Amino acid sequence: MTTTSPQTKRKASLDLYRAVWRWHFYAGLLILPFLIILSITGALYLFNDELDALIHSDLKRVAVQEATQPPATLVNVALDAHPGTAVKYTSPPTPESSAEVTVNALTGERLAVYVNPYTAEVLGALDDRGTIMWTVRYLHSLKYFGPTARKFIEIAAGWSILLVGTGIYLWWPRGKGSSGLVSVRGKPKSRVFWRDLHAVLGIFVGGFIVFLALTGMPWSGVWGGKVNEWANGNNFGYPAGVRVEVPVSNAYLSDQGLTSWSLEQARVPESTPPATPSPRIGLNNAVAAFEQLGLQQGYAVNLPTSAAGVYTGSIYPDDLSQQRVIHLDQYSGEPLLDMSYADYGPLGRWLEFGINVHLGQQFGLVNQLFLLAVCLAIVLMCVAAGVMWWKRRPSGSMGVPPLPADKRIFRGLIATLAIGGVIFPLVGASLIAMLLIDWLAVRPIQERRLTKQTI
Template sequence: MTRTERWYRAVWRWHFYAGLFCVPFVLWLSVTGGLYLFKPQIEAALYAPYRGVATGPSSDLAPEAIAAKAVAAVPGSVLHKYVLPEDRRDAVEVLVGQGAEDVRVWVHPQTGAVLHKVPEEDRLMRVVFRLHGELLAGDWGSALVETAACWTLVMLLTGLFLWWPRGGARLAGVLYPRLRRGRALFWRDIHAVTGLWITLGAAFLIASGLPWANAWGDYFRQVRTVTGTAAGRQDWSSGANADAVSRRRDDAGMRAMMSAHAEHHGMAMAHMAPSPAALDAVVRRARRLDFAAPVEISPPTAPEAPWQVRSQAENRPRRDSAEIASDGGLIGVERFADRHWIDRTVGYGVAIHEGAWAGLANQLVNLAILFGLVLLCVSSMVLWWRRRPDGELGAPRSLAPLRHSWALVLLVMTLAVFIPLFGLSLGLATVLEVSLGRVVPRIRRWMGWRTAA
């Protein structure tokens, strides 16, 4: 019994510490994630003034002329991406930039007038994306969010284990809350029932978000490199700093190609890419590919390199890409189905995570899970505040030991191995608990450790 109680106390402490640490982050991630779920609708409203701007029978400008207008609107920039408009009446979006800085420019397709321009990282949904994944703090913010996400996973697993119905429990208080049995039972049921319903979905959202995390994402890439499964270009963000390095590298390559083209023709460096006419030819070919919108066209970054055409559809399984020569000849097409199975799996996971895989239904299901996480946080704080021992911060005392607690401990240990940053934080928490408990007995009493065997 003593051994069983020790494991059970360990589970209780992990659940309590995970909740104590995670609650602020879960609330933050739920709010920012809920906003980002509706990115398509929000951006459609924000950029509505730049749709349907073309009127009358006037012919459209050539893509190279539109790109030149965008480049001229941002001194010192070069063309980074040309975005095919979904409707010929819409303003053309062109990404230009210098180094790692991208600016999105909306150009009237008939007059060439610059209707709007904004730094790419200052767009509302880009800010929300960075707030959600990095707290706008780069790699350190990403590491903090990743740690909180992993501890949230532990909180969900341990909570499900602790509250799992046993001994012929009835449906009330398990599948639905008892709302008229007093406040204490009300908050207990809200916490337990909510956790029971959302744990699977919340665990999926956490797991599908890990490839974006800086530490785990790098660990994932290294494992894929060692195992020979890292084939092709990664189709998800590696963090703000890594993305900036990639943009800076591409910008340097595009400028080098421009310089080589200018020297070849004995002329001063132009603003446009290797050949202005090349963009026209590439755009004509790209339109015939009928990729899912939005479709981005990027200039070459090295000698003899092709133009890159990539679908950036919100639903990632619809993302195809192609390579096109400067004369408009199609070199090759890569469909989503052609990618490595790991990339396809991550692609589906990211699409579901962002609410893009099944449209509005996907968004609403994810929103319900996020609402459930908020409800878990609020109810956990109420339960802790009502049950906390006098003069202590520690977890509520266990009522009775549970069988097979060691299995959950083993699962947490497995997570620590496969998610190194979580393993590091778990080891640090264990060392602090043991060392502080021995060196400073008052802290041990305050944390409520005196009953731990």
């Protein structure tokens, strides 16, 4: 029977460490800029309601008075100021808030018109989703830069999980005591200070990075879209009410505006025009019906734009139990479909909960402040990684960690990475690209440099 000598074990352990370190370096090189951008924009968006109310206070804040004007009156004054077609009415979420009317203007713009609900005075207008915090949200998702750029968010999310996994392996004590594991040694002038700061912050926020990556994935273009398709096709995401026998249109709820992940592919039902001409219920009666059914204030009402259209009332508040979508027949006022968080399938409920925590909504101010601290820690961790790398790298070199002596050590590591690549296809494609770059470009340079040093 053969035994492995301690020296051979140490060599194998060093080779594995080098291989993991190499891929940790590559993961960081690829996604640290994205992590910084996502953390800064995410930290701001945690306080989207508060910041928008402050920045756009001239449009969003009003003095409380005794009685409000009927919703139809508010829509009419908005159309007088900005002629076109009203497509949505959003009720004031608080007594100090303005009402919002979304108008497809004759000029071709889609506008959010803000109206004082007490005096019916038009306070002003912005492009629909034109607030500062919508800008931050679009920067967070790279939506400003088109669908191709948005795919990098999905890649960054997958690689961040790899970054955390390899980082935990590199941090693991291995009998070294607690120095540099939960405490920071040295002073800012030394590399060890930045190495310890990076490692300590990483081990404390690593789990939250994985959580934020996974809960952000449902909104991604490729993976999120496919999972949504699968979940709703197998009744894991859609509310059961989506499958009741009511006439439905070819329009999706997501076409009408922001909705929950579980309802993105929910089709909008249709009103049934009566055999003889009959008056429509109108916005005032629709709003009264929604409030009687228990929609929380701040709800939006999508207005019917055709004879078969419906009034759709929806609310996606911080309290998931109040999340709800109701469709009313525009002639009879009867509910055609009434869906709430409790009706979602198991995967839908789990993902909606994760998304709500991700947005800093589920647990109120505590949720916001905690994730703010996480975002700031991630930014500091990334800065520490950059400083540490700069201090370590040899002059004139990228400072890629050394190759393991036994290249076979990569086999198990790559097999593990490949499993993740199958689950997240874009991550898998980027992994293949990185492997080719490493094998065809980086490795030959390092081997030539090593050969010169040994001559």
